[in-house]
Amino acid sequence: xxxxxxxxxxxxxxxxxVVAEGLKVLEAALPADVKLETTxxxxxxxxxxxxxxxxxDSVLAELKGFDAILLGAIGDPSVPSGVLERxxxxxxxxxxxxxxxxxxxxxxxxxxxxxxGQPEIDFVVVREGTEGPYVGNGGSLRxxxxxxxxxxxxxxxxxxxxxxxxxxxxxxxxxxxxxLTLVHKNNxxxxxxxxxxxxxxxxxxxxxxxxxxxxxxxxxxxxFVTQPERFDVIVxxxxxxxxxxxLAAAVTGGIGLAASGxxxxxxxxxxMFEPVHGSAxxxxxxxxxxxTATVLSVAMLLEHLGYAAEAARVEAAVxxxxxxxxxxxxxxxxxxxxxxxxxx
Amino acid sequence: xxxxxxxxxxxxxxxxxVVAEGLKVLEAALPADVKLETTxxxxxxxxxxxxxxxxxDSVLAELKGFDAILLGAIGDPSVPSGVLERxxxxxxxxxxxxxxxxxxxxxxxxxxxxxxGQPEIDFVVVREGTEGPYVGNGGSLRxxxxxxxxxxxxxxxxxxxxxxxxxxxxxxxxxxxxxLTLVHKNNxxxxxxxxxxxxxxxxxxxxxxxxxxxxxxxxxxxxFVTQPERFDVIVxxxxxxxxxxxLAAAVTGGIGLAASGxxxxxxxxxxMFEPVHGSAxxxxxxxxxxxTATVLSVAMLLEHLGYAAEAARVEAAVxxxxxxxxxxxxxxxxxxxxxxxxxx
Ligand SMILES: CC(C)[C@H](C(=O)O)[C@@H](O)C(=O)O
Ligand SMILES: CC(C)[C@H](C(=O)O)[C@@H](O)C(=O)O
Numbered sequence: 001x002x003x004x005x006x007x008x009x010x011x012x013x014x015x016x017x018v019v020a021e022g023l024k025v026l027e028a029a030l031p032a033d034v035k036l037e038t039t040x041x042x043x044x045x046x047x048x049x050x051x052x053x054x055x056x057d058s059v060l061a062e063l064k065g066f067d068a069i070l071l072g073a074i075g076d077p078s079v080p081s082g083v084l085e086r087x088x089x090x091x092x093x094x095x096x097x098x099x100x101x102x103x104x105x106x107x108x109x110x111x112x113x114x115x116x117g118q119p120e121i122d123f124v125v126v127r128e129g130t131e132g133p134y135v136g137n138g139g140s141l142r143x144x145x146x147x148x149x150x151x152x153x154x155x156x157x158x159x160x161x162x163x164x165x166x167x168x169x170x171x172x173x174x175x176x177x178x179x180l181t182l183v184h185k186n187n188x189x190x191x192x193x194x195x196x197x198x199x200x201x202x203x204x205x206x207x208x209x210x211x212x213x214x215x216x217x218x219x220x221x222x223x224f225v226t227q228p229e230r231f232d233v234i235v236x237x238x239x240x241x242x243x244x245x246x247l248a249a250a251v252t253g254g255i256g257l258a259a260s261g262x263x264x265x266x267x268x269x270x271x272m273f274e275p276v277h278g279s280a281x282x283x284x285x286x287x288x289x290x291x292t293a294t295v296l297s298v299a300m301l302l303e304h305l306g307y308a309a310e311a312a313r314v315e316a317a318v319x320x321x322x323x324x325x326x327x328x329x330x331x332x333x334x335x336x337x338x339x340x341x342x343x344x
Numbered sequence: 345x346x347x348x349x350x351x352x353x354x355x356x357x358x359x360x361x362v363v364a365e366g367l368k369v370l371e372a373a374l375p376a377d378v379k380l381e382t383t384x385x386x387x388x389x390x391x392x393x394x395x396x397x398x399x400x401d402s403v404l405a406e407l408k409g410f411d412a413i414l415l416g417a418i419g420d421p422s423v424p425s426g427v428l429e430r431x432x433x434x435x436x437x438x439x440x441x442x443x444x445x446x447x448x449x450x451x452x453x454x455x456x457x458x459x460x461g462q463p464e465i466d467f468v469v470v471r472e473g474t475e476g477p478y479v480g481n482g483g484s485l486r487x488x489x490x491x492x493x494x495x496x497x498x499x500x501x502x503x504x505x506x507x508x509x510x511x512x513x514x515x516x517x518x519x520x521x522x523x524l525t526l527v528h529k530n531n532x533x534x535x536x537x538x539x540x541x542x543x544x545x546x547x548x549x550x551x552x553x554x555x556x557x558x559x560x561x562x563x564x565x566x567x568f569v570t571q572p573e574r575f576d577v578i579v580x581x582x583x584x585x586x587x588x589x590x591l592a593a594a595v596t597g598g599i600g601l602a603a604s605g606x607x608x609x610x611x612x613x614x615x616m617f618e619p620v621h622g623s624a625x626x627x628x629x630x631x632x633x634x635x636t637a638t639v640l641s642v643a644m645l646l647e648h649l650g651y652a653a654e655a656a657r658v659e660a661a662v663x664x665x666x667x668x669x670x671x672x673x674x675x676x677x678x679x680x681x682x683x684x685x686x687x688x
Contacts, residue, residue: 138535218590246562
């Protein structure tokens with residue numbers, strides 16, 4: 001028998017509600033001989049207002065000891081933009097070297113896409129998670145004056161690109177269509193872009209069965225709405241991945257269904273799973289939030305911890321539930337239904 | 345009587361074909377007492393292969409003397425990515441300080457959008473054109489080795505942001521809905537983002553009638569496909585504008601209809617008008633290209649040179665033509681039809 005030690009960060013707004021349902025489904029999915037031990041951490045806007053802390057070093061040190069982290073949502077309009085993002089969410093991704101930011105884009109049967117013709121969409125974006133314009137390497141001069149100059153530096157390393165590119169090739173190799181698309185903007189951001197393109201070609205030599213292509217990020221957004229079925233696996237930089245995965249969520253039925261994993265495949269640090277949606281303070285506490293994105297993130301968590309069959313069962317439960325959805329259900333009704341399907 | 349001195353850069357691929365139709369319509373639209381004097385410049389992939397030149401200083405100096413520039417399309421797969429973009433297209437934008445990159449997103453009646461429900465779309469993106477990640481301020485260390493590090497620096501100045509933000513407020517003020525949305529990523533790119541937000545608020549004080557809001561770029565892509573009717577005027581940085589305007593083109597019926605103006609409102613340097621689409625070498629020389637984006641760019645050129653009524657006539661001709669389109673017509677058939685409507 002095994003024990004999974006899971007850190008849970010419900011966070012702000014609807015975070016609490018959706019995480020409760022995610023845990024319900026996780027319990028239902030785990031084999032009987034696996035014990036789930038959860039420890040909740042109070043992080044986010046409330047703690048920030050109470051103590052001024054975003055992610056104290058002591059908490060970071062504790063989190064390090066867990067098998068994985070489940071996060072709900074972080075953020076509130078009362079906190080200045082950037083404080084919780086840089087001080088908590090991104091701090092976790094960087095501290096735990098979550099270089100694989102995995103985001104599936106899948107249109108489930110029964111879910112309506114804003115795209116006419118309801119195309120078949122089933123791709124996965126492998127977004128780099130620890131480099132690019134996200135490194136926090138910016139500054140400003142003459143701040144607050146009419147002569148202010150502000151910079152943001154995108155940092156890109158062969159080491160950092162190679163590991164995410166290789167991970168993406170492996171995923172493409174394991175999928176039926178075996179297609180990998182690199183997205184960048186190598187005609188303008190020539191230094192970073194050429195580095196990505198070089199590594200993409202070099203690592204590609206190890207995967208002769210994988211068919212590859214390249215798209216500029218602007219062109220990629222066009223194909224996301226005109227021909228999303230053309231994509232299988234996409235690998236891209238941190239910022240382009242941020243933009244493309246929200247667009248992917250939109251065309252696959254909305255941010256309420258979009259799951260993500262912030263993964264460190266080495267296992268040296270815990271990986272973190274979270275719905276892509278935010279804290280949605282306008283509907284918080286009303287039982288209106290859709291917990292499906294959190295439940296799909298739980299499936300990714302299961303997969304990551306080696307429970308592939310259980311992950312598949314959670315996904316199948318979601319697929320079946322979505323195919324039959326009618327009327328309005330509360331957050332916990334959806335969670336109950338999914339947990340029921342998983343254990344049933 | 346006045347003479348308009350126009351520099352014409354047909355460029356590569358379908359550039360030649362679409363520019364010919366654009367000029368046809370321009371001639372038809374101009375008042376009888378206005379003389380159009382065009383000078384063609386051979387720039388692009390062919391010249392690069394022949395001479396190694398992208399934009400010689402002598403040509404740049406000559407171009408400076410024109411009232412405006414009409415450009416078809418630049419680029420060919422035979423030229424390494426970045427050479428013509430940085431050496432020609434962006435060089436022109438920077439040399440002539442084209443800080444207003446204007447890109448309308450309008451779904452014309454009769455044009456089918458990939459979005460279900462054919463929403464009403466009529467916004468304009470005011471993209472900054474001379475700063476941000478486009479400044480070419482990148483580099484690489486240990487190039488070509490497994491230890492390569494590549495950087496790209498986004499440069500943002502209060503001066504540069506203020507002029508484009510003020511331009512966008514003016515445009516919003518002049519439109520019926522009077523709405524302006526700032527798009528950035530100020531929760532991650534905090535230095536550049538906060539500078540944009542500060543200037544946006546400061547300049548906003550001069551335009552009390554304009555309603556404003558802010559969206560992160562990732563969230564903006566969602567609204568582009570789920571609620572594009574919510575947008576009126578959008579102001580954003582160079583790279584986000586690049587991405588969003590291709591997405592805008594996609595949801596408004598495709599890149600074949602998307603016009604753009606690279607504008608220097610001071611008139612110190614000539615402004616440049618070009619379709620957003622590329623050179624499309626696969627269909628070049630076959631009379632298959634749709635010249636509509638070029639014709640709409642000609643309308644923007646007319647507007648810029650002070651011929652607002654003529655610009656409106658060109659737009660109306662395009663709208664009428666699109667509403668009645670059936671069957672396939674050649675590039676010149678479309679141009680003839682539009683020129684006919686404009687003069688008729
Ligand atoms: C909240 C923000 C820092 C974050 C990001 O930009 O990565 C979010 O948009 C996401 O996609 O997870
Ligand atoms: C070709 C390229 C340099 C250009 C850009 O990135 O601005 C193009 O995509 C555009 O939008 O005009």
